[in-house]
Amino acid sequence: MKVQVLFFGQLREILGRGEERVEVAEGARVEDVFAHYGAAHPRLGGFRASTVASVNREFAAWDAPLRANDEVAFLPPVSGG
Amino acid sequence: MQATAIAEDVFELTGERIRVAELAEHCKAPADGAVVTFDGIARDNSRGRQTLYLEYEAYGPMALGKMREIGAQLHAKFAIDRVAMVHRLGRLEIGESSVFIAVSAAHRAAAFEACRYAIDTLKGTVPIWKKEYFADGAVWAEGEMPAVKPSYSASESKS
Numbered sequence: 001m002k003v004q005v006l007f008f009g010q011l012r013e014i015l016g017r018g019e020e021r022v023e024v025a026e027g028a029r030v031e032d033v034f035a036h037y038g039a040a041h042p043r044l045g046g047f048r049a050s051t052v053a054s055v056n057r058e059f060a061a062w063d064a065p066l067r068a069n070d071e072v073a074f075l076p077p078v079s080g081g
Numbered sequence: 082m083q084a085t086a087i088a089e090d091v092f093e094l095t096g097e098r099i100r101v102a103e104l105a106e107h108c109k110a111p112a113d114g115a116v117v118t119f120d121g122i123a124r125d126n127s128r129g130r131q132t133l134y135l136e137y138e139a140y141g142p143m144a145l146g147k148m149r150e151i152g153a154q155l156h157a158k159f160a161i162d163r164v165a166m167v168h169r170l171g172r173l174e175i176g177e178s179s180v181f182i183a184v185s186a187a188h189r190a191a192a193f194e195a196c197r198y199a200i201d202t203l204k205g206t207v208p209i210w211k212k213e214y215f216a217d218g219a220v221w222a223e224g225e226m227p228a229v230k231p232s233y234s235a236s237e238s239k240s
Contacts, residue, residue, distance in 0.1 A: 059227055078206065
């Protein structure tokens with residue numbers, strides 16, 4: 001199934017892009033998507049503890065299950081204001 | 082466009098200068114006795130280094146959703162009238178407003194408390210990021226980790 005993946009801030013800079021559709025296995029969870037990118041970008045792994053995920057624009061746990069066409073985002077600590 | 086919904090709260094992300102006076106005025110109604118505003122501005126220094134300018138980016142749709150959630154919390158928690166909450170994005174020069182919040186109420190205590198709650202909650206939960214540019218480089222500002230509820234749906238799906 002395909003999901004939409006977004007990265008922001010420092011994570012976006014590490015990836016070199018901010019958004020794309022990606023194929024993941026049926027039953028994949030949020031952490032599987034992060035691991036998929038971590039395999040190609042080892043630096044990402046060091047940021048997992050300071051990353052918050054969201055699914056369909058709500059904060060989500062790492063073990064949250066995904067459905068086709070979900071919008072998954074990986075967010076650094078927020079610093080607005 | 083700002084302050085177009087005359088009878089309603091205002092929540093916006095904008096690449097333009099924030100029209101703070103217009104937003105504060107928008108919150109006033111005849112039954113209000115107070116408008117409290119918070120004007121967050123781009124400072125010229127950070128941890129002893131001189132800041133040249135700032136850049137803000139946002140996860141736009143989610144950021145707006147979280148700002149509206151804060152507005153709903155304000156109405157539930159405090160005896161207030163209207164809320165205006167606008168965050169600037171893109172490049173900001175020193176002295177420009179990065180965020181502006183206005184809250185009106187019949188009495189000042191509720192307006193003060195709600196405005197403080199709004200900016201504190203925004204800084205801890207709204208997906209917006211600040212990058213600080215110095216003469217010798219740039220850094221992403223240290224931020225706050227939003228709280229995440231456990232994944233109940235995940236545990237249900239294991240059965």
